[in-house]
Amino acid sequence: MKNTFETPHSPDAHYDAVSRTLHWLMALLFTWSYCTAVTHYLASDSTLDKLLWPYHKPAGLLLLVLLILRAGWNLLHRHNRPPSVNRLASFGHGALYVLMFLIPAIGLLRQYGSGREFSAFGLTIMPGLEGEKIQWMIDLGRDFHSELGWAMLVLIVGHIGAVILHSLRGDSRVLRRMLGKPGGL
Ligand code: HEM
Ligand code: HEM
Numbered sequence: 001m002k003n004t005f006e007t008p009h010s011p012d013a014h015y016d017a018v019s020r021t022l023h024w025l026m027a028l029l030f031t032w033s034y035c036t037a038v039t040h041y042l043a044s045d046s047t048l049d050k051l052l053w054p055y056h057k058p059a060g061l062l063l064l065v066l067l068i069l070r071a072g073w074n075l076l077h078r079h080n081r082p083p084s085v086n087r088l089a090s091f092g093h094g095a096l097y098v099l100m101f102l103i104p105a106i107g108l109l110r111q112y113g114s115g116r117e118f119s120a121f122g123l124t125i126m127p128g129l130e131g132e133k134i135q136w137m138i139d140l141g142r143d144f145h146s147e148l149g150w151a152m153l154v155l156i157v158g159h160i161g162a163v164i165l166h167s168l169r170g171d172s173r174v175l176r177r178m179l180g181k182p183g184g185l
Contacts, residue, residue, distance in 0.1 A: 008079070008080055008081055008082050008083065012173070012176070012181070013082040013177065014082065014176060014177045014178070014179075014180050014181060015081065015082065015177055015178055015180075016077065016080065016081075017180065018073055019070070019073065019074070019077075019081070020178055020179070020180055022066060022069065022070045022073070023070075023178060024178075025066065026063060026066050026067070026070070026100075029059055029062060029063050029066070030063065030156065032055065032059055033055075033056065033059045033060060033063065034153060035052060036052040036053055036055050036056040036059065037056065037146075037149060039052050039053070040052070040053050040056070057107070057111070057118065057120060058120035058121060060103070060104040060107050060108075061104065061108070061120050061125065062121075063100070063104055064101070064104040064105065064108070067097075067100045067101060067104075071097070071101075082177055085166075085174055088162075089162070092155065092158065092159060092162070095155060096152070096155060096156070096159065099148055099151065099152040099155065100152070102144075102148055103145060103148050103149050103152060106140055106141055106144055106145045106148070107141060107145050109137045109140060109141060110137055110138055110140065110141020110142070110145060111126060111141075112126055112129075112134070112137060113133060113134035113135070113136070113137025113138045113140075113141070114133060114137075114138055115128055115129035115131075115132075115133045115134075116128055163175055
């Protein structure tokens with residue numbers, strides 16, 4: 001339970017349990033997604049790539065669904081979220097949200113435009129197109145999906161670096177905001 005005297009602006013304020021669960025679950029899934037992408041980039045057609053690559057699109061789809069839930073939750077609880085520690089954090093988190101949406105959305109558009117069927121988790125997500133391919137969707141994916149994917153990886157490394165830097169400077173509050181209070185929710 002939240003301490004009655006704790007407001008989003010108090011020094012030991014932290015993100016709520018749902019936000020924290022979604023953050024760490026998505027961080028884990030992003031790690032998995034980037035393992036598949038890095039292997040595909042460095043060792044396309046290797047045995048490891050053949051093993052990992054089939055997970056790339058389903059993981060991306062799941063990440064998009066979780067992002068929509070996370071954004072909806074944030075919107076509903078916007079008055080109970082701790083404020084950003086500084087402007088750079090606010091800009092960085094905003095950029096991560098934009099990329100977390102654009103990258104899988106562009107991947108799915110490209111998939112749709114290719115006209116090929118797409119199934120994931122035992123469900124037919126896209127049955128495939130009867131007629132012509134949709135070239136602009138394919139081009140959008142070809143020109144931007146991978147590039148934005150690598151750009152977000154750089155941003156994620158910066159994000160983790162910023163958390164480490166805060167902790168090294170003796171300000172472990174930032175990490176605690178996302179870990180929650182020991183023994184509390
Ligand atoms: C947030 C989730 C996602 C991330 C972070 C991501 C990231 C990446 C990255 C970094 C690459 C470059 C790999 C390389 O150059 O070999 C890539 C390639 C690719 N991704 Fe994703 N992706 C995501 C979701 C998706 C989704 C949902 C789809 C389709 C349904 C998709 C389809 C593809 C395809 C087909 C390629 C190969 C592109 C090519 O070889 O030109 N991705 N992705
Ligand atoms: C080991 C990996 C990670 C660590 C240690 C970490 C740590 C943290 C911490 C401590 C915060 C709170 C910062 C604050 O209150 O200013 C935070 C917030 C945030 N993180 Fe991460 N993070 C990791 C991975 C990721 C990944 C992979 C993403 C997305 C691609 C991400 C996106 C965000 C976002 C958007 C926020 C803002 C709070 C929210 O809306 O959920 N993080 N992270």
